[in-house]
Every structure is written in structure tokens, then in C-alpha cells.
Amino acid sequence: MKKLAAAVTGILLILLITGLQDLSENQVRAGNESDEFEYEYYYNDTDNGEDVMDSISPTGNPAAGNGAGAINTAPDSIKVFVNKEYSLPEDYVPDNLIMPDIKFYSYDVPDKRYMRKEAAQALEKMFDAALDDGITLYGVSGYRSYARQKEIYNSNVLARGKDETNKVSASPGHSEHQTGLAIDISSYALKGSLSEEFGTSAEGLWVAKHCAKYGFIIRYPKNRENITGYSYEPWHIRYVGKKTAKYIMKNGITLEEYYGYIPSKSSKDEIISDAQ
Numbered sequence: 714m715k716k717l718a719a720a721v722t723g724i725l726l727i728l729l730i731t732g733l734q735d736l737s738e739n740q741v742r743a744g745n746e747s748d749e750f751e752y753e754y755y756y757n758d759t760d761n762g763e764d765v766m767d768s769i770s771p772t773g774n775p776a777a778g779n780g781a782g783a784i785n786t787a788p789d790s791i792k793v794f795v796n797k798e799y800s801l802p803e804d805y806v807p808d809n810l811i812m813p814d815i816k817f818y819s820y821d822v823p824d825k826r827y828m829r830k831e832a833a834q835a836l837e838k839m840f841d842a843a844l845d846d847g848i849t850l851y852g853v854s855g856y857r858s859y860a861r862q863k864e865i866y867n868s869n870v871l872a873r874g875k876d877e878t879n880k881v882s883a884s885p886g887h888s889e890h891q892t893g894l895a896i897d898i899s900s901y902a903l904k905g906s907l908s909e910e911f912g913t914s915a916e917g918l919w920v921a922k923h924c925a926k927y928g929f930i931i932r933y934p935k936n937r938e939n940i941t942g943y944s945y946e947p948w949h950i951r952y953v954g955k956k957t958a959k960y961i962m963k964n965g966i967t968l969e970e971y972y973g974y975i976p977s978k979s980s981k982d983e984i985i986s987d988a989q
Contacts, residue, residue, distance in 0.1 A: 784799065784972045786799060788801050788802060791829075791831065791894060791952060791954050792953050792954065792957060793892055793894075794968065794972055794974070795887060795891070796969070796974075797883075797887055797942045797943075798942075798976070798977065799887075800886035800887045801859070801887075802886070803885070803886060805859065806858065807829045807892070807893035809829055809830040810829060811827065811828070811829075811830050812826050812827055813828055813833035813834070813837050814837050815836060815850070816849070816852065817852040818852070818853055818899060818901075818904070818905030819853070824856060824857070824858065825856065825857070826852065827856040827893065828894070828896060829856075829893035829894055829952075831928075832893065832894045832928075832952035835952055836852075836927070836929075838927055839923070839924060839929065842923065843916075843919055848915060848916055849901060850899075850916055851898060851899050851901065851905055852896055852897075852898055853897040853898060853948070854896065855890065855893070855897075856890060856891070858891065859886055862883065862886070862888050862890070862891060865882055866882050866883070866884055866885055869882045889932065889949075889951055894952040894953070896949075896950060898911075898948055898950060899911060899948055900914055900917075902914065902916075907946070907948045909945060912945070917948070920947075924958070924962070925955070925958040926955070927955070927958075928955045928957075928958045929951060929952050930950065930953055930958050930962055930968065931962075932949050932950065932967075933945060933946040934947075934967065935947070937967050938984045940967050940969050940976065941967050941968075941969055942976055943984065944984050951968070957971070
């Protein structure tokens, strides 16, 4: 009996020790999974096959981390980089433009209501979510062709001169609106106008807080004019895909900083707008 009791006691001790080891390992694993959950949330959404980020540090440079350090200039990419120094081809027209099912403040120019399909569908979800929170958003100006941008630019040059025009209008090929991935939005209270007031309105604050969930960024944020080369435009949102948008908005950076872009001196000195 004593031998049997000793054997049972030994078995129980072994089971107890094994259990404590398993518990310790599970605690460590749970802690790792907790850390990875936030990482997954920001970096591993699967909304677009192109919007890929391989293993990168949450504080690292995503473009460099995934081997995509070179600035993306492919017109059809959802992450194409367009600014004063990087342009789109004159003949580029997105091949999947559709009209998002959202409210527009004005219906006078049909072309302005189009966006690339993936951006349009994401915008619909964002507008619906805003409405659920009691926020009503209005689309103002989406896609703008090279020809239309050229017409606007030349008209402004005739009326204001080139120097003044460059402060309010992107030159042809250099407007994000040509990508079909950008749209200007506003509110009823602002009567659809594109004003910095939008940034401090209930609508603008909601957009800044939630847009990344749907793949959008505030493309020209405040106090980043010397980096983007564009004036503060809280109304101008750009679709880049969920993972990229969440990274950019979470870290408070711009698309320029995401790509490690360094503007030339002339680009820094001349701040313009992409509103027209």
C-alpha cells in the first residue's frame, strides 16, 4: 500500500508540474497573441490583394519594410503616388469608374460623381457608417479627367495668372482626382463648400477618426504643408486600402512620409491646392 501511495503521489506531482508549465506557456502565448492582435488589426486586413504589407514593425517604415521602398508610380495601383513632382500620363483614365451610391451636394457635373470601383464601394460603407452615427456626409468632387484638369488650370491662368493659379489648382496630370481614388467631401451646414471649417465640424472630426477603417486617408493634413506641398484640405480623402490607411493615420504621417519622399526645395516653397 505504501508503495502504491508513493506511486500515486509521484504521478500527481508530475501532473501538477506539467500543468503549471502548460499554464505558464499559455500565459506567454496569450500575451503574444494579444500583442499580435493589434498588429493584425493594422496590418493584415484583406480588402485588396494589392494592399499587402509583409512582416514589418509597427514603428518601422512600411514601404521599406516590405521591399516597396521605391515610390509607386503605376497609375492603376491603389497606392499610386501623385503630387506636384509625380504625374499621371495624359491618356490615363481608370477602367473601372462607377458612381458610388451616396449623397452628392450637387449633381451639375456627372463626371465628378465617379470613382474607381474599389474606392466607390469603400466610400459607400463609410458614408453608411457615418449615417448610423448621426453624421450626414456629402460627396462634392471625385474623378476629374486630365482634359478637365487642363481646362480648369488654363482658365485660372487666364483669369489670375500662373503664379496665383498654382496656389489654387493642380496642373494637368498632377491632380489626385485623375486617379479616381480621391474625392472631396463636405456637409450640409457648409453648403457643400470646401472649407477648412470642415476639419473642426462634427462631420470632419468623424471622418478623421474613422476614414482609415474604410481605406481612406486625409491626404493633405494640417501642419504638413512643407511635406506634401499642398495646403491643408480636411475635405480631400484618398483611398489607399485599409492596411496602408490605418498605418498612415495611426502614425500621423503622410503618403509622402510613407514612401520616404523628400520634396525638392521649389516644391517646399510653393504650397498649392488640389481643390480645383
